[in-house]
Amino acid sequence: MSDTVAAEPVADxxxxxxxxxxxxxLDHPAVNVPMKDAVAVLQWLRDEQSYDFLVDVTxxxxxxxxxxxxxxxxxxxxxxKHTYIRIAADCTDDANPSAPTATGLxxxxxxxxxxTFDLMxxxxxxHPDLRRILMWDGYPHHPLRKEFPLAGIETELPDIExxxxxxxxxxxxxxxxxxxxxxxxxxxxxxxxxxxxxDESWNEAKPKPE
Amino acid sequence: xxxxxxxxxxxxxxxxASQEFETEKMSLAMGPSHPSxxxxxxxxxxxxxxxxxxxxxxxxxxHRGDEKIAENMTYNQFVPYTDRLDYLAPLANNAAYAAAVExxxxxxxxxRVQAIRVITSEMARVSSHLMGLGAYGIDVGAWSVFLYTFxxxxxxxxxxxxxxxxxxxxxYSRIGGVSRDVPEGWNERVLEFCDQFLPILDEILxxxxxxxxxxxxxxxxxxxxxxxxxxxxxxxxxxRGSGVKSDLRKDRPYWGYEQYEFDVPVGSKGDCYDRYLCRxxxxxxxxxxxxxxxxxxxxxxxxxxxxVRIFAPKKDKVMTSMEELINNFMIVTEGPQMPAGEVxxxxxxxxxxxxxxxxxxxxxxxxxLKIRGPSFCNLSIxxxxxxxxxxxxxxxxxxSLDFVMGECDR
Amino acid sequence: MVSPNxxxxxxxxxxxxxxxxxxxxxINWVRTNSMWPMPMGLACCAIELMGTASARFDIARFGAxxxxxxxxxxxxxxxxGTVTYKMAPHVRRxxxxxxxxxxxxxxxxxxxxxxxxxxxxxxxxxxxxxxVDVYVSGCPPRPEALLDALIKLQDKVKKTPSLRNLTA
Numbered sequence: 001m002s003d004t005v006a007a008e009p010v011a012d013x014x015x016x017x018x019x020x021x022x023x024x025x026l027d028h029p030a031v032n033v034p035m036k037d038a039v040a041v042l043q044w045l046r047d048e049q050s051y052d053f054l055v056d057v058t059x060x061x062x063x064x065x066x067x068x069x070x071x072x073x074x075x076x077x078x079x080x081k082h083t084y085i086r087i088a089a090d091c092t093d094d095a096n097p098s099a100p101t102a103t104g105l106x107x108x109x110x111x112x113x114x115x116t117f118d119l120m121x122x123x124x125x126x127h128p129d130l131r132r133i134l135m136w137d138g139y140p141h142h143p144l145r146k147e148f149p150l151a152g153i154e155t156e157l158p159d160i161e162x163x164x165x166x167x168x169x170x171x172x173x174x175x176x177x178x179x180x181x182x183x184x185x186x187x188x189x190x191x192x193x194x195x196x197x198x199d200e201s202w203n204e205a206k207p208k209p210e
Numbered sequence: 211x212x213x214x215x216x217x218x219x220x221x222x223x224x225x226x227a228s229q230e231f232e233t234e235k236m237s238l239a240m241g242p243s244h245p246s247x248x249x250x251x252x253x254x255x256x257x258x259x260x261x262x263x264x265x266x267x268x269x270x271x272x273h274r275g276d277e278k279i280a281e282n283m284t285y286n287q288f289v290p291y292t293d294r295l296d297y298l299a300p301l302a303n304n305a306a307y308a309a310a311v312e313x314x315x316x317x318x319x320x321x322r323v324q325a326i327r328v329i330t331s332e333m334a335r336v337s338s339h340l341m342g343l344g345a346y347g348i349d350v351g352a353w354s355v356f357l358y359t360f361x362x363x364x365x366x367x368x369x370x371x372x373x374x375x376x377x378x379x380x381x382y383s384r385i386g387g388v389s390r391d392v393p394e395g396w397n398e399r400v401l402e403f404c405d406q407f408l409p410i411l412d413e414i415l416x417x418x419x420x421x422x423x424x425x426x427x428x429x430x431x432x433x434x435x436x437x438x439x440x441x442x443x444x445x446x447x448x449x450r451g452s453g454v455k456s457d458l459r460k461d462r463p464y465w466g467y468e469q470y471e472f473d474v475p476v477g478s479k480g481d482c483y484d485r486y487l488c489r490x491x492x493x494x495x496x497x498x499x500x501x502x503x504x505x506x507x508x509x510x511x512x513x514x515x516x517x518v519r520i521f522a523p524k525k526d527k528v529m530t531s532m533e534e535l536i537n538n539f540m541i542v543t544e545g546p547q548m549p550a551g552e553v554x555x556x557x558x559x560x561x562x563x564x565x566x567x568x569x570x571x572x573x574x575x576x577x578x579l580k581i582r583g584p585s586f587c588n589l590s591i592x593x594x595x596x597x598x599x600x601x602x603x604x605x606x607x608x609x610s611l612d613f614v615m616g617e618c619d620r
Numbered sequence: 621m622v623s624p625n626x627x628x629x630x631x632x633x634x635x636x637x638x639x640x641x642x643x644x645x646x647i648n649w650v651r652t653n654s655m656w657p658m659p660m661g662l663a664c665c666a667i668e669l670m671g672t673a674s675a676r677f678d679i680a681r682f683g684a685x686x687x688x689x690x691x692x693x694x695x696x697x698x699x700x701g702t703v704t705y706k707m708a709p710h711v712r713r714x715x716x717x718x719x720x721x722x723x724x725x726x727x728x729x730x731x732x733x734x735x736x737x738x739x740x741x742x743x744x745x746x747x748x749x750x751x752v753d754v755y756v757s758g759c760p761p762r763p764e765a766l767l768d769a770l771i772k773l774q775d776k777v778k779k780t781p782s783l784r785n786l787t788a
Binding site for chain 2: 023024025026027028030052053054055056058060061073075079082084086106107108110111115119132133134135136143144148150
């Protein structure tokens with residue numbers, strides 16, 4: 001599955017967009033572009049290089065302490081050449097990340113961008129209808145950000161009437177001190193050869209120590 | 211004493227309405243608990259009489275946080291979660307995920323594993339399309355198709371159970387191989403299934419293909435043009451039904467698909483009927499692939515030899531050899547160690563192309579794992595297709611798109 | 621008054637048509653053998669639920685084949701699949717719309733306890749919002765397990781003092 005055919009458009013792309021740089025990748029050709037050029041690059045790839053199929057739009061959170069923190073990633077596929085290309089652009093603002101919308105080029109970008117906004121909190125400028133898509137409207141967090149715990153944060157149920165009736169809430173999932181990966185650093189202890197929770201000081205019966 | 215009584219001037223009102231066509235729009239929530247939404251999709255419809263003037267799909271009722279969960283567990287631990295993405299074809303999902311991680315780890319899997327994955331993926335395709343067909347039958351008013359297809363699915367489940375130990379949450383593919391070898395005589399039983407399946411499939415299709423009611427509900431309903439299909443990122447039978455000959459098994463062959471002869475059916479018009487025909491034909495092609503794969507079923511291992519840091523060693527070796535025990539311990543606790551980097555792999559699943567985008571910083575846990583669910587993309591065209599269709603046709607369109615909310619909402 | 625005349629002690633016109641029983645038992649007999657389910661098919665378990673309804677396992681043997689998507693016509697809600705927080709209010713609303721008496725089967729690990737989805741989006745057990753009568757283990761449970769749950773529920777219904785509940 002080598003991509004010798006696809007190496008060509010990357011060279012052309014780098015020549016055409018002077019600020020673009022090659023991006024490290026283990027498989028498909030990938031290019032870093034500045035955020036302001038992202039849509040122009042996508043359009044050029046679609047119109048000139050027959051990358052006509054927008055496969056995926058997503059974001060990566062490189063952790064709270066990293067800057068630039070968020071990267072938006074587009075994957076394009078060519079239905080004629082049968083190759084992929086990955087375009088990545090760093091968001092300039094770490095607190096309020098934003099990216100230009102590609103809905104004008106690919107209708108498929110609509111939902112992908114809504115999802116990225118919902119889960120990662122990247123605002124797509126110019127998107128016609130940027131609402132939450134997977135979580136409910138009014139949910140206060142962006143779950144795929146690294147500071148958001150897997151167990152979740154306590155909030156209200158989306159429906160107030162039902163919440164009143166059942167006294168139920170959106171609670172943190174009982175993780176038994178998880179996550180479930182027990183990365184074993186240091187002494188190897190073969191008596192505890194089962195995967196264990198990282199923090200066993202609390203569980204459903206005992207509350208989590210503050 | 212005659213009381214003055216004024217009759218509302220209905221005639222004048224109708225005349226005025228017929229001039230301006232001013233009717234009140236009605237808002238209708240279809241779902242999230244509705245038999246034809248195949249799960250928990252909700253369509254917020256705006257109706258003018260019986261015509262849909264606006265359709266706003268509301269998703270997320272099955273958003274379980276798979277991507278966040280993946281960031282919190284090792285590569286091996288995530289395999290069972292892939293079962294539950296497209297829960298009509300777990301075998302294909304497992305294999306697609308495993309192939310993505312193998313691409314990251316740069317592992318070449320043995321030919322036997324490739325053949326097993328091809329056979330199981332094609333069986334999963336048959337099982338998924340059978341379900342799609344049965345459910346579509348119910349949607350448009352044909353109950354008996356469902357009973358036929360489920361009987362066939364049960365036969366497939368029996369075969370899956372023999373191979374993997376579970377009826378449909380199989381978790382069969384492991385990174386670098388499969389969890390166990392094919393049992394003795396299993397391939398022959400698969401062939402037996404294929405032999406008896408084709409006549410029954412013909413019978414099932416006969417119930418629908420030239421059925422007047424079925425054709426009335428599907429022909430020229432929900433037409434998707436080839437440009438729209440590509441633009442909205444449709445894949446699988448939905449894309450091919452619109453006449454785009456795109457199939458990753460042909461275009462970017464993986465697991466040795468290039469050595470099997472099969473045709474890619476495409477539609478001509480892109481209506482619901484074409485998508486149905488494509489699914490029917492794809493099942494026959496899958497059977498063709500299964501037969502070829504079993505005919506030249508290679509000998510060898512069911513796991514890659516160079517995957518020692520990923521694939522847990524055999525249990526008897528763990529019990530007898532110290533190195534294997536330590537290796538097993540490391541794999542279980544810290545996860546299989548992966549190089550840093552980014553990979554994207556897509557497999558041609560029954561519903562479309564299921565993609566995994568993995569960002570690794572090294573270590574046993576992915577930094578970011580993005581799942582591209584084909585159903586998510588296939589559904590994104592709904593607002594456009596449902597525009598100006600009748601409400602009853604929306605049901606037909608939904609059934610023809612054959613989506614699964616598990617991988618749509620993830 | 622007991623008649624000395626043995627001829628009228630047995631009247632075949634009456635005898636074949638009358639069964640003497642407790643009203644409780646009659647009501648429960650009716651309820652157990654026509655338990656119409658409301659298939660709350662949410663995720664993977666819904667496929668096994670359909671498998672249970674289809675030819676091989678045939679839930680009709682237990683009088684529960686009449687799947688009603690309208691909660692008003694259903695007796696027993698089978699929650700099959702993962703309940704997310706976004707879906708939970710809808711599940712509760714549908715439960716509220718079912719007419720009494722009503723029962724709930726939590727099918728599978730997700731509906732019973734959240735199962736393998738310990739995450740921010742998943743309700744950790746449907747019993748947080750609706751009362752559950754029978755829990756079925758498995759991910760997903762086999763059709764036999766669901767049928768077993770149905771039989772268990774029927775046993776439970778048979779022991780209910782229905783008449784007291786009616787008048788209370």
